[in-house]
Amino acid sequence: MTSPLLPTFARADLAFERGDGAWMMATNGERYLDFGGGIAVSSLGHSHPHLVKALTDQAQKIWHTSNLYQIPEGERLAQRLVDATFADTVFFTNSGAEALECAIKMVRKYHSVSGHPEKFHIITFEGAFHGRTLATIAAGGQQKYLEGFGPKVEGFDQVPFGDLDALKAAITPQTGALLIEPIQGEGGIRPVPTPFLRALRELCDAHDLLLIFDEVQSGVGRTGKFFAHELGGVTPDIMAIAKGIGGGFPMGACLATREAGKGMTAGVHGTTFGGNPLAMSVGNAVLDIVLADGFLDHVAQTGLLLKQRLAELKDRHPGVIAEVRGEGLLMGLKTVCPNTDFAAAARDAHLLTIPAGDNVVRLLPPLIVGDEEVREAIARLDAACVKIENAQSAAQRGAAK
DSSP: OOOSSOSOSOOOSOOEEEEEBTEEEETTSOEEEESSHHHHTOTTOBSOHHHHHHHHHHHTTOSOOOTTSOOHHHHHHHHHHHHHSSOSEEEEESSHHHHHHHHHHHHHHHHHHTTOTTOOEEEEETTOOOOSSHHHHHHHOOHHHHTTSSSOOSSEEEEOTTOHHHHHHHOOTTEEEEEEOSEETTTTSEEOOHHHHHHHHHHHHHHTOEEEEEOTTTTTTTTSSSSGGGGTTOOOSEEEEOGGGGTTSOOEEEEEOTTTTTTOOTTSSOOSSTTOHHHHHHHHHHHHHHTSTTHHHHHHHHHHHHHHHHHHHHHHOTTTEEEEEEETTEEEEEESSOHHHHHHHHHHTTEEOEEETTTEEEEOOOTTOOHHHHHHHHHHHHHHHHHHHHHHHHHHHHHHO
C-alpha cells in the first residue's frame, strides 16, 4: 500500500512503540539499544521520569498562550541559559533551522542598524549542515540539498573546511559574520581545531564581524561540556541550539549577546509556537538534569570510555573501521565499507546508529548511558563488523571464481 506521507525519507522497515532509558521496543516486540538518540535529540533517553512529569504537569495547566503574553517558564529557561553561557538574550524556536534563521536575520539587522546594510554576507565552511530552509541550505552550501529549488539565497560564501588563508581571502566589505559548527555533525563528526576557532574569533574582532556557532547537534552536554565551544574556550556572539535542549520535545533557541541582538526589536521577528509553555517546561526539566552537579563529568567520563573501546574495535577490524572521531558522546566511525551498509549491519545487531557525510556512522547515545550500555554497544558493533567482514570475504571468494 502506498503511504500517504510525502516520500522524502528513506525509512527503514522498523517502527517503535515504547522506550525506556537507552532502549527502544519495536512494534514486533524486539528490543534495540539506541545509540542514535533520534539524531542527538533524546538527550536524557526515553521516558525519563523527570521529563514525563514536567510535560504532563504542564499539559494539565495550559498548552499554549502565544507570545502576546508573558510566559513565566520561558523567562525562567531563558535566564538559566543566560546564566550558564556567554549570552545575554534568548529567542525560542521550534527547531534548529529556525534558530539558524533567527541568527542569520540577527546578523543582517545588526549591521543594518549599525549603518552597514551592505554587510549581509555570511561565510560558511565546506561540509556544513545548518538546516533545510531556503536560507539554511544556502548556508550549508551542499549541492544535493540546493538542487531543484531555484536560485540560491543570496548572501552566503563558502570556503574549505579548516583553510584559514581561504577564509581571510573571502572576507570582503560585504561580509557580516562567520558561521560554523564547532564539531560538524552531518558533515561527518569533524571537530574544528581549537586554534582555528580562536583564529575565527580574532578575525571577527578585527573586521567587525559576528561569530555564530551552530551547536544544534553538539550542544546541551553532548561533548561533556554544556556546549562544545567551551572545550576550546572560544566564545561566539550568537549561537543556535536545538535537539538536546528539548530531550525529544521540539524546541530550539537562538542565544546572543546584547550587542549582537540590538537590532531585534519588537515586531522584526516572531514565532507562533516557539517558547510555548509545554516546550519551556520540558526545557527546564532537561536543564535540571544536565546542569546538576556531576552530570557533565559523567558524560565526559562515559565518552572517554566509549572512545577507548571504539579505538580497540578499530584495531580489531581495520578492514571495516578506518577512523574514530569525536568528543564525549558525539562520536563517529569512518567506515571502509559504505556507511549505510554498516548502519544496516548494526541495526541487524539491534543497535541504532546514524549515517553522516564523509562515509561516517554517528554514535549519539542518550547522555544517561553508562559503562554497561557502552559494553553492550561495543559488543553489537563488533557483531556488525564481523558481519561486514564475512560479506567482504564472500565477495572476494566470488570474484576469485
